[in-house]
Amino acid sequence: MTAQILDGKATAAAIKSELAVRVAALKERGVVPGLGTVLVGDDPGSRWYVNGKHKDCAEVGIASIQRELPATATQQDVEDVVRELNADPACTGYIVQLPLPKGLDQNTVLELMDPDKDADGLHPTSLGRLALGIQGPLPCTPLGIVELLRRHQVEIDGAEVVVIGRGVTVGRSIGLLLTRRSENATVTLCHTGTRDLAYHLRKADIVIAAAGVPHLVKPADVKPGAAVLDVGVSRSEGKIVGDVHPGVAEVAGWISPNPGGVGPMTRAMLLNNIVEAAERRADG
Numbered sequence: 001m002t003a004q005i006l007d008g009k010a011t012a013a014a015i016k017s018e019l020a021v022r023v024a025a026l027k028e029r030g031v032v033p034g035l036g037t038v039l040v041g042d043d044p045g046s047r048w049y050v051n052g053k054h055k056d057c058a059e060v061g062i063a064s065i066q067r068e069l070p071a072t073a074t075q076q077d078v079e080d081v082v083r084e085l086n087a088d089p090a091c092t093g094y095i096v097q098l099p100l101p102k103g104l105d106q107n108t109v110l111e112l113m114d115p116d117k118d119a120d121g122l123h124p125t126s127l128g129r130l131a132l133g134i135q136g137p138l139p140c141t142p143l144g145i146v147e148l149l150r151r152h153q154v155e156i157d158g159a160e161v162v163v164i165g166r167g168v169t170v171g172r173s174i175g176l177l178l179t180r181r182s183e184n185a186t187v188t189l190c191h192t193g194t195r196d197l198a199y200h201l202r203k204a205d206i207v208i209a210a211a212g213v214p215h216l217v218k219p220a221d222v223k224p225g226a227a228v229l230d231v232g233v234s235r236s237e238g239k240i241v242g243d244v245h246p247g248v249a250e251v252a253g254w255i256s257p258n259p260g261g262v263g264p265m266t267r268a269m270l271l272n273n274i275v276e277a278a279e280r281r282a283d284g
């Protein structure tokens with residue numbers, strides 16, 4: 001068997017076209033959605049991601065608000081920018097690019113954000129709303145994964161899902177999303193303390209690998225026909241190495257490429273959160 005591709009690049013492009021139509025409709029009502037970003041420090045990867053977010057905004061007609069601080073910025077400097085964006089009426093929502101440089105308290109910064117302007121779905125209130133089933137912005141990578149599966153008609157209802165990794169942007173929240181009644185999956189969260197990862201993987205209809213460990217998911221551990229999403233990013237000689245061994249494509253039914261899978265979907269879902277927030281506000 002050779003797996004079918006969960007094409008994040010093409011799917012994200014389709015979503016962006018749909019969003020551009022919604023942004024145009026908002027503009028006819030006098031509403032211009034605006035995305036703000038806060039980038040602290042000089043990590044080239046983070047800069048690349050933030051630049052990509054603004055390129056996406058330009059493509060769909062969302063206004064961009066860029067705030068940059070040097071690596072020497074203090075906690076107070078970052079908090080001042082957060083307060084400024086909280087008060088800026090042109091900013092529908094914003095993100096603080098993670099991770100913040102060492103020495104800055106990420107959770108305090110996230111908590112200071114106005115939850116109604118949380119574009120990432122990572123504010124404690126947004127995660128609380130997700131847990132309680134109250135409408136609010138959803139975390140972009142988990143939402144991108146669900147959308148990627150849906151748009152490729154991969155059955156989520158009743159599926160056994162194994163997530164590897166307990167980081168805040170993916171592993172912690174995706175279980176909350178996939179176990180909602182609307183998705184209805186059964187989710188096992190594996191991490192570095194999991195005794196027998198292969199045991200869990202062999203039962204999984206859907207595998208979401210977000211551990212950041214190169215080629216952690218081996219062909220022998222994957223159930224034939226399973227959908228495998230590779231979210232892990234490690235680098236070797238400038239190239240991305242994912243969490244999924246290339247041989248898995250011979251066993252799986254579906255596989256997301258990396259790059260070109262979940263990454264572009266994360267970006268598209270950020271735009272989606274901004275457009276939804278602008279529509280909610282415009283509808284009063």
Ligand SMILES: Nc1nc2c(c(=O)[nH]1)N[C@@H](CN(C=O)c1ccc(C(=O)N[C@@H](CCC(=O)O)C(=O)O)cc1)CN2
Nearest residue numbers: 049095096097098099120140169259260261263264266
């Ligand atoms: N505030 C946030 N910080 C971070 C998030 C996040 O969702 N919110 N996620 C990641 C970084 N990220 C977005 O910010 C992100 C990562 C990867 C991609 C992407 O499109 N990747 C490409 C490959 C790019 C490359 O060659 O390096 C792909 O997968 O095709 C987009 C966004 C951590 N921080």
